[in-house]
Amino acid sequence: MPELPEITVIARQMNKEITEKRIGNIEAKQPKNLNLPVPKFVKTAKGKTVKNVSSKGKWISIKLNSAQYMLINLGMGAELLHFKPNQKLPEKYQFKLTFSDKTGFTIHFSWFGSIHLVPEKNLDKHKQTAKLGISPTDKIFTPEYFQKLLANRKARIKNWLINQKNVAGIGNVYIQDILFKAKLHPNRKISTLNKKEINNLYNAILSVLNRSIQLGGLAYEKDFYGQKGKLTINEFLVGYKTGKPCPTCKTPIIKIKTGSTSSYICQKCQPLKQP
Numbered sequence: 114m115p116e117l118p119e120i121t122v123i124a125r126q127m128n129k130e131i132t133e134k135r136i137g138n139i140e141a142k143q144p145k146n147l148n149l150p151v152p153k154f155v156k157t158a159k160g161k162t163v164k165n166v167s168s169k170g171k172w173i174s175i176k177l178n179s180a181q182y183m184l185i186n187l188g189m190g191a192e193l194l195h196f197k198p199n200q201k202l203p204e205k206y207q208f209k210l211t212f213s214d215k216t217g218f219t220i221h222f223s224w225f226g227s228i229h230l231v232p233e234k235n236l237d238k239h240k241q242t243a244k245l246g247i248s249p250t251d252k253i254f255t256p257e258y259f260q261k262l263l264a265n266r267k268a269r270i271k272n273w274l275i276n277q278k279n280v281a282g283i284g285n286v287y288i289q290d291i292l293f294k295a296k297l298h299p300n301r302k303i304s305t306l307n308k309k310e311i312n313n314l315y316n317a318i319l320s321v322l323n324r325s326i327q328l329g330g331l332a333y334e335k336d337f338y339g340q341k342g343k344l345t346i347n348e349f350l351v352g353y354k355t356g357k358p359c360p361t362c363k364t365p366i367i368k369i370k371t372g373s374t375s376s377y378i379c380q381k382c383q384p385l386k387q388p
């Protein structure tokens with residue numbers, strides 16, 4: 114399942130590749146992915162030019178010259194792949210967008226995903242993206258901003274961080290090493306964190322996510338050009354490493370239940386301090 118690093122990598126590649134291209138044709142084989150009936154969707158997008166591509170959390174945002182956005186969510190997993198003229202296309206895809214120069218991209222959703230066309234003036238009413246929290250890669254996500262964001266919160270730190278309304282883009286994959294690096298137990302209550310712990314957590318979020326972005330994301334996810342990322346599970350510190358020694362103190366890593374998700378922790382490095 115793609116998280117912030119994978120989506121950031123794809124959005125950056127798309128921004129380089131498709132900016133200033135004009136949409137020629139759209140083929141949508143699965144109407145339920147769209148927020149408009151297929152003919153209306155195609156008519157609205159056709160002939161428009163891409164101004165830029167960016168990302169927010171797990172959403173890719175394509176800005177069109179018509180004051181509209183095409184918002185794409187890859188859901189639990191999907192392949193969003195670039196193609197050149199006459200290039201052989203993937204066997205399966207539900208969506209194909211061709212530019213006037215015959216390049217384009219296809220999307221194959223493995224489970225479920227969304228492609229929405231939203232006028233700029235209605236962006237704040239788009240349910241799925243309007244309420245997204247800040248992306249940790251956003252310039253305004255500073256240590257001071259993060260301190261303020263956590264002030265007076267009562268939730269447990271892991272549940273709060275993976276809630277997309279608080280911070281957008283962190284899911285159950287990257288959270289494991291983020292909390293380990295910050296030496297925090299997933300069930301620590303935010304109200305018990307001191308300033309130094311919050312600073313460490315801030316640094317851990319940026320270092321874990323930026324390292325993955327540099328490596329092109331996870332090894333089991335493909336980028337816009339079909340290349341797999343270089344971050345393998347072997348490189349995780351504690352994530353998915355049940356029974357393996359903690360990289361710091363050699364205590365075996367354990368898997369625990371935290372709310373509805375699983376967590377991988379070193380009990381010694383990440384103690385659950387009581388307030």
Ligand SMILES: [Zn+2]
Nearest residue numbers: 359362379382
């Ligand atoms: Zn340890």
